Amino acid sequence: MVRQLDFNAMQAVFTRFRETEAEPKGELDHTNAFTLLVAVALSAQATDKGVNRATRELFPIADTPQKMLALGEEGLTEHIRTIGLYRNKAKNVIRLSQRLIDEYGGEVPSSRAALMTLPGVGRKTANVVLNMWFRMPAQAVDTHIFRVGNRSGICPGRDEAAVERAIEDNVPAEFQSHAHHWLILHGRYICVARKPKCAICPIRDWCLFEDKTG
Template sequence: MPSPKKVKKLNRAQAEAIFERFHQIEPEPKGELDYINAYTLLVAVVLSAQATDAGVNKATKRLFELAPSPAAMVALGVEQITELVKTIGLYRGKAKNVFALSQILLDQHGGEVPDNREALEALPGVGRKTANVVLNIWFKQPTIAVDTHLFRVGNRTGLAPGKTPLAVELALQKQIPERFMLHAHHWLILHGRYICKARKPECWRCPISEWCLFEPKMPLPRAA
């Protein structure tokens, strides 16, 4: 990720106002990956690295019909998994990781997805971001998964400036009121995906623009 421009940091009251606004707009935000259970969620998140959720959902529809469990995935084998996910970027390596992590879940965890970060991060293809997504969505833990969208929003707005994803994650943990922690991850990612876009942020329709430190704000595009 590129080093962010240095910006001022919002204070705690401003941060609270931002999350209060997010909550008013969408009290129960949801992720956009399709999954059936904890295992398929884990697989979907592993496959989503450097890929769109829509693209992953298209590929996993058939994959999860055939293999909704670690045992079924291992039975498919690497070759068939690879064929099913070949429309996703970096699919060969991801297919190998999905097979390997499925085998480890069978061998070491009774076929169940562990509910702790250390065990999750020990699985092939699972880093801190992936572990945080699974812990947040399935196990309802107040974790924050910093992807490119969240990294951009944290820096651009002044909500949680940081030079690395971990720095942004730790800064957000200090900024976000406890009552908003569970859903903060989704609010920020969806905001970055649909409004605070990388090249052309849509500031004219941003619900938190009054607190955002990004300047100059992008105006409403002229009609063609």
């Protein structure tokens, strides 16, 4: 049986999140829509900290599709070789840079469908860009959000698509814009996989997790 927080509990949970951090921010360094898109694409199966280390010297010299193409695949590879799957990611970044120039005038589109036509860009990456740069209430579900959603009863679902729908359907509208960041940060630092830090959890009173620690 799927356990789902009721409306009053959801209101309380997200009010508490907002009280804890009113304007949650993503942790990938970027300077514009293009560098955000590249950073998110690079972050698949990698940590944000690892991506930030790799892009610290990359983005100052390649912050547009044109500059990325000028750097070239081999040049890009040298910057990101500390990131998992770096060769395939380098190919995709060069290809998406070319696609942006050829089809979108060098600009990152603000459409999920358009973003998902770019090499290496799936729904999750597209939703992050839509949420963080274009301020749309798009919900990018990763392993952290999937865990928090099911463990707490905030947005349960059998797969990432179901959890995304649960957020869209059940999180009150006033919290939709920041829901993705609140949930991912909660999963990254409090509701961790092996030993959740329930003793310091700000939403402990409403969470449906039966094996609370502390």
